[in-house]
Amino acid sequence: MKPAVYESIAECIGNTPVVELHDSLIPKGKRLLLKLEYYNPTFSIKDRTALGLVQALMSVGRLAKGGTLIESTSGNLGKSLALLGAVYGFRVIVVVDAKTPASVIRWCEAYGAEIEMVHETDENGGYQKTRVARVQRLLEKYPDAVWPNQYDNEDNPKFHYQTTGEEVAALQMDAVVGSVSTGGHLCGLGRKIREKRPGTTIVACDVEGSAVFGGAFHAYLVNGAGLSWRSRNTDLQVLDKICISTDQEAISACRLLARDNSLLVGGSAGLVICGALASLMQSDTKSAVAIIPDTGANYLDQIYDNAWLVTKGIELLTRAQLDECLTTKLILEAPALRSGNGIWLVDNEELLPVSE
Ligand SMILES: Cc1ncc(COP(=O)(O)O)c(C=O)c1O
Numbered sequence: 522m523k524p525a526v527y528e529s530i531a532e533c534i535g536n537t538p539v540v541e542l543h544d545s546l547i548p549k550g551k552r553l554l555l556k557l558e559y560y561n562p563t564f565s566i567k568d569r570t571a572l573g574l575v576q577a578l579m580s581v582g583r584l585a586k587g588g589t590l591i592e593s594t595s596g597n598l599g600k601s602l603a604l605l606g607a608v609y610g611f612r613v614i615v616v617v618d619a620k621t622p623a624s625v626i627r628w629c630e631a632y633g634a635e636i637e638m639v640h641e642t643d644e645n646g647g648y649q650k651t652r653v654a655r656v657q658r659l660l661e662k663y664p665d666a667v668w669p670n671q672y673d674n675e676d677n678p679k680f681h682y683q684t685t686g687e688e689v690a691a692l693q694m695d696a697v698v699g700s701v702s703t704g705g706h707l708c709g710l711g712r713k714i715r716e717k718r719p720g721t722t723i724v725a726c727d728v729e730g731s732a733v734f735g736g737a738f739h740a741y742l743v744n745g746a747g748l749s750w751r752s753r754n755t756d757l758q759v760l761d762k763i764c765i766s767t768d769q770e771a772i773s774a775c776r777l778l779a780r781d782n783s784l785l786v787g788g789s790a791g792l793v794i795c796g797a798l799a800s801l802m803q804s805d806t807k808s809a810v811a812i813i814p815d816t817g818a819n820y821l822d823q824i825y826d827n828a829w830l831v832t833k834g835i836e837l838l839t840r841a842q843l844d845e846c847l848t849t850k851l852i853l854e855a856p857a858l859r860s861g862n863g864i865w866l867v868d869n870e871e872l873l874p875v876s877e
Pocket residue numbers: 565567570595597598700701702703704705706707744745746747787789790814815
């Protein structure tokens with residue numbers, strides 16, 4: 522077979538591999554498939570999101586060579602937009618915060634992007650709102666610039682519906698499990714799964730401390746997942762179940778995956794692995810596909826650094842402890858959230874009302 526030759530690195534986005542996880546935490550006779558989004562050019566699912574946003578802006582003439590794009594991001598989308606700025610010749614200004622790993626910032630700069638760092642937290646103790654406020658100030662300064670606004674722009678889920686969703690729908694599964702921040706990738710691909718594979722359970726995973734599914738916001742360590750509010754691209758109609766895990770559970774799952782299964786994944790993938798394993802353990806779901814958003818290479822100085830974990834007060838769970846957590850983990854029904862009058866549990870003790 523003739524090897525494919527691509528015109529640019531942008532054409533190498535998507536068509537990521539799927540690897541079956543063989544781990545004793547998976548109940549006997551069940552299967553867990555991992556869709557490895559770190560096989561995208563900047564090693565995260567955000568390359569797809571960025572391509573969808575940029576293509577949509579370019580197709581209507583709002584962005585072209587020489588133009589300026591500004592976006593708020595915790596890191597991964599910034600790298601992806603910076604890459605596309607280099608491919609298509611537009612200027613990229615990335616608004617990041619103090620939680621963004623230094624290596625991610627260097628990465629954006631290597632592609633020629635400019636960095637705007639936000640240090641102040643918002644009233645919730647997070648950075649997302651202050652980042653968006655900075656974007657708005659920059660738009661006043663550069664009136665011709667475009668802001669893709671990954672949170673509310675429907676081109677984000679639309680692109681995942683058209684592309685990622687097709688790839689996932691080609692797999693045999695009872696459940697699709699993914700993480701949520703803007704909600705773009707899971708809700709977009711989930712909509713395709715609803716059409717092509719009705720009956721598949723869509724499980725959304727989030728981190729304790731995020732407010733996406735109505736809990737009170739507090740700071741957390743896992744990068745990429747969660748938000749201090751629920752963005753418009755998180756469409757509750759597409760979701761069946763919600764699974765919230767702690768930093769400790771997610772990071773422990775990541776470390777176990779690297780050590781015992783040779784897979785180096787980011788913290789949000791740890792949340793997804795926890796959600797997928799809990800679903801397989803607790804329901805008649807026989808097979809699940811987990812969307813792995815990014816690589817652990819982004820976090821070698823954080824969740825893969827034992828000294829850093831000590832400073833953050835995280836003690837890694839043993840395999841047996843993680844097993845116990847996941848066997849008893851609460852998996853919430855999304856329809857209760859949709860109705861707006863349901864209740865959900867953050868953990869076994871704490872009962873919080875849903876804030877729609
Ligand atoms: C590592 C990682 N995981 C998960 C997500 C959540 O993806 P989405 O914004 O599509 O919900 C992101 C988004 O930035 C991410 O970078």
